[in-house]
Amino acid sequence: MPATILIVEDEPAIQELVSFNLRQAGHTVVQADSAETANRLMRTAMPDLILLDWMLPGQSGIEFARRLKAERHTRDIPVIMLTARGEEADRVRGLETGADDYVTKPFSPRELLARIKAVLRRRAPQMTDEPVEVGGLRLDPASHRVSGNGTPLELGPTEFRLLHFLMTHPERVHSRAQLLDQVWGSHVFVEERTVDVHIRRLRRALEPTGHDALIQTVRGAGYRFSQSP
Secondary structure: OOOEEEEEOOOHHHHHHHHHHHHHOOOEEEEEOOHHHHHHHHOOOOOOEEEEEOOOOOOOHHHHHHHHHHOOOOOOOOEEEEEOOOOHHHHHHHHHOOOOEEEEOOOOHHHHHHHHHHHHHHHOHHHOOOOEEEOOEEEEOOOOEEEEOOEEEOOOHHHHHHHHHHHHOOOOEEOHHHHHHHHHOOOOOOOOHHHHHHHHHHHHHHHHHOHHHHEEEEOOOEEEEOOOO
C-alpha cells in the first residue's frame, strides 16, 4: 500500500534520487531540507514514515528524532536515519534516539526500498499491501476487498481503513483518540464519538458472516479486535 514518506535531507542530489525512486515505487513524497521545514510541513499532514538525514543545518537529525519520539502525536511515526557515519557507536546512538533503522550512505535505492518495506511491515502493518486473515475474515489491501468465510462483504472506505488497522493490531485496546490518530490522522479534527459511528457501521457490515463479534467494546477504554469471538 502506498505510504506518505517525508524526506528530511539537505543534499539536493540525494533528496531528488530518493524522491524519484520512492515515487516510482508508488509512494507519496514530501521533501524538506531542514528540521524546521519538516516541522512546518508536519503541522498540516503527518507522514507514515520519515527518512531523516543525521547531518542537517540548524537542528541535527539526531535532535529532531529525539524530539519526535518524545511527543505523543509523533512518537509512533517510523524513522529511518540516513547518514555517512557508519561507525558502530554512531549506529547505536542513532537507534537509541528511537530510530527504527539506520542506512549508511552511499546506499542503493533498492536496499532503501527494502528497508522501508520492512519497517512499515513491522511498525505500521496497515500501510503494507499484504493480505491479513483472522478467523475466516480476510482483508486484501491491494484489491480493496473484504470477505468473511469466502463471502464478499461491502465496506465504506473509512470502515475499510478502520478494520485494516484493527486486524493488524489484534488483542490490543485502542482508545477513540488513538483510533482517530491512526485511521483518520492526527491532523484531522473530528469528534471522538465519530469513531463510535464508524464502529457501528463496521459491525453492521460484518454481521452477515458473524464476524462483527470480533470487534469488542472495552468499557471506559475503547475498542479491541479479538482473534476469537
